[in-house]
Amino acid sequence: MENTAxxxxxxxxxxxxxxxxxxxxxxGLGLVTFVLVHMVGNLLLFAGHDAYNAYAHHLESWGPLxxxxxxxxxxxxxxxAIAGIHIFVGKLxxxxxxxxxxxxxxxxxxxxxxxxxxxxxxxxxxVFLVLHLWSFKFGTYYATQLNDDKVRDLARLVVxxxxxxxxxxxxxxxxxxxxxxxxxxxxxxLQSLGLQSKAIRFTVYGMSLGGAIAIATGFVLLPLTIYFGxxx
Numbered sequence: 001m002e003n004t005a006x007x008x009x010x011x012x013x014x015x016x017x018x019x020x021x022x023x024x025x026x027x028g029l030g031l032v033t034f035v036l037v038h039m040v041g042n043l044l045l046f047a048g049h050d051a052y053n054a055y056a057h058h059l060e061s062w063g064p065l066x067x068x069x070x071x072x073x074x075x076x077x078x079x080x081a082i083a084g085i086h087i088f089v090g091k092l093x094x095x096x097x098x099x100x101x102x103x104x105x106x107x108x109x110x111x112x113x114x115x116x117x118x119x120x121x122x123x124x125x126x127v128f129l130v131l132h133l134w135s136f137k138f139g140t141y142y143a144t145q146l147n148d149d150k151v152r153d154l155a156r157l158v159v160x161x162x163x164x165x166x167x168x169x170x171x172x173x174x175x176x177x178x179x180x181x182x183x184x185x186x187x188x189x190l191q192s193l194g195l196q197s198k199a200i201r202f203t204v205y206g207m208s209l210g211g212a213i214a215i216a217t218g219f220v221l222l223p224l225t226i227y228f229g230x231x232x
Contacts (some may be wrong), residue, residue, distance in 0.1 A: 018192075020083040020090075025192035027080035028185050034213075035178070039218040046222075046231065049155035050146060057151040081126060088119045103134060115184040121177045128174045135161060159226055168227035172220045179216030183209050 013019040045052040059066055114121070136157065144153035161167045187208035190196050196204045225231040 014083075020087050021192040023079055023083040024087065024191040027076045027083070028189040029193075030076050031073075031080060032182065032186060032189075035215060036184075039215055042222050043218060045155055045158060046225075049144075049153070051145055052150060052155040053144060053151055053153060055150070056154045060152070076128070077126075081122065084122055086118070087144060113210065114180040115188075116183060118184060121181040124174065124177055126182060132171075135167070158222075159200075159232060162223040162226035165227065168223040171223045175216050175219040179212045180217065182212035186211055 012021065041055055044055050062069070136154070139157055139161075141155045142153035143150055144156070147149075162171070187205050190204055190208070222231070
């Protein structure tokens, strides 16, 4: 007897033409929110070592809740990466010429270097994330006194790392690639979720570009000011 069982609903949704785009859109916006919060947290080092260490200690004090948040972030990142790779492979299969020719049909094209290199910048960011966690989250544990508590001196580790050119300029370079990724990613996510109309299409595109520049700049400020001795 022929097996006519249908695949699970979630699998049907994922394999549908719109499913993967919605997944990358939702997970992408979630990751943008995390990146923005992380950037603001980094900038606290400009307020002093105590302010930065207090922020890091506050996060650690969440205990199991922090582990839950981190686990959710891992799942969100994995879904975003897997869906993005599948979309890229699907495009290559549909157009094996690898999009050698980019032409606009009747309206100004919003294609850019960032949109054409999403898979490359995405893979670089994935590798960077592993190295970043290894260097900082699981890096050397320095202890310091904060009020009456003995806490991790994460500020000392950050300053120590970014005094080396490999870390300072390597990190800055990857953050510029993050800006490239976000330039197209933010706009594309909003488009996939139907949160923009033709009337505001170019406005949203411009705002996405501005947001990407602001986030990349915020991340680059810290390593360069430390490396050039403006922040110790």
